[in-house]
Amino acid sequence: MKVIRVSCEAIDSAIELAPLVPLGGGALASFTGIARDDDGVTAIELEHYPAMTEASLAALVDDAITRWSLLGAVLIHRVGIIPVGDPIVLVGTTASHRAEALEACAFLIDRLKTDAPFWKREHRADGSAKWVEAKISDNARADKWRE
Amino acid sequence: MKVIRVSCEAIDSAIELAPLVPLGGGALASFTGIARDDDGVTAIELEHYPAMTEASLAALVDDAITRWSLLGAVLIHRVGIIPVGDPIVLVGTTASHRAEALEACAFLIDRLKTDAPFWKREHRADGSAKWVEAKISDNARADKWRE
C-alpha cells in the first residue's frame, strides 16, 4: 500500500498515517518536516515541477519498499504558501520490524530533499521573500543512501 | 518538554504526539510498535517492574535530549493485555533538524528494548501463553548506541 501526494491543503499526519496501521507491520515510523519561523520567517512558499514531482516521489517510495521490504509507505508534500508551524512534508513507513521502518523513513526524507523538484522561498513580515539555498549537508546525507 | 508514561489504556499516537508540534522544531520523528498476530497470537501481555519502569524510561529520554539537543520527547509504553493491532509503545522526538530527531527516535526504541523492565507474553486462541525470549539482535542494536 502506498500513498504519494502533492497537497495544496494542510497535511493532517494522523489521518494520513492511519492506513498504515492495519497492514500487519510490527513497526511504524514517521517523519514530519515543519515550517519554522527562523529569524522572522512568517510563511514558506513551496514551488514544484508538477509534471515531475509525483513521479519522482513515487520512484523514491518504490525504491524504499523494495530495499526495506516495507508493507506500506506514505509520502505527502505540501506546496503553495505554508504558514509557520504547519507541516511541509510527511513520511510514513511500516514494516515487520523497526530497523526497516526507521531506515526507510530516514532514506525517504533524505533523498526527497535532493531528488524531488521542490523549491522553498521564505516570506518575512516586511513582505520580502528569499529563495532558500540548497545545503551541501543535504547532498552528503542523500549520498550515503546510494549504493 | 517530555512526556514519559506507562499506560494501562490504549495509546492514541495523534493525541500523544500533538504537544511536540508547537515546540519550534523543524523535524518531528515518531515510532510506533504494534502488537502483531505472528503465527496465531491473539493478544500480547506486558508485565513490568512498576517501581523501576518510569525511572528507566526517564533516564533514556534525558540521555536522548542531551545527546541530540531535542526540543521535546514522548515515550509511552502500554502494559497489561494488548489486543493484536494495538500500539505497544510510542516514541516521539522533535528537534531543529531531521538527523537529530530521527537518530534520537531510533536510539529510544532500541535502548528501551534492552534497558526498560518489560516482559512480553504471547497469548493464543487455544488459551496457551508463552513468554517471549529476548533477541540477541536487540542487544546488538542497543550496543551500537553506547559510546
Place this chain on the structure above:
Amino acid sequence: MQLVYFARVREAVGFEAEERDLPADIQTVGECLIWLAAQSENYATAFDDPSRLRFALDQQMVWEETLLEGASELAIFPPVTGG
C-alpha cells in the same frame, strides 16, 4: 533484603516478592544467587542458570559482580522484552 521476581522467574519461584535475611558473608548479587539456589528445589530451577537472568539493585540495572552494599531491593528477572 527485599527480593522481587518477574515473568518466568516469578512463576518458577511461585511468588513475586519476599523479605530475606542474607548471611553476612554474601557480598555480591552473584553470591546471593548461589545462596538462593540452595534454598529449595523451586529456587534451584529458577536461579541455577545466571546467564538467563538479569538483575536490578534498588531499581538500577546491575551485574552479578555488583556489590549488594546496603541496597534494600534486589530484583531478579529474565532478559527484558519490551517495546
Place this chain on the structure above:
Amino acid sequence: MQLVYFARVREAVGFEAEERDLPADIQTVGECLIWLAAQSENYATAFDDPSRLRFALDQQMVWEETLLEGASELAIFPPVTGG
C-alpha cells in the same frame, strides 16, 4: 524543444516556459545551456554558472553531459530545496 524554468531561474529569464528550435549541432544539455546563455543578457545571467543549475530531461534528473537525443522537455532550475 520545450524549455521550462523554475524558482530563481524562472525569475531571471522572466517566464516559466518556452518552445525553442535548437541548432542541429547541439547534442547535450550543457551545449544547450551555452547556446541559451548567448541569446540575451537575461539568459546570460540566468545560465552562465552551470554549477548552480540542475536539469531534468522529460522529467528525469540528468547532468550537463546527458544527450538531448529526441527528448521533448528540458527543465532548468536551481538545486532543489524541498522537505
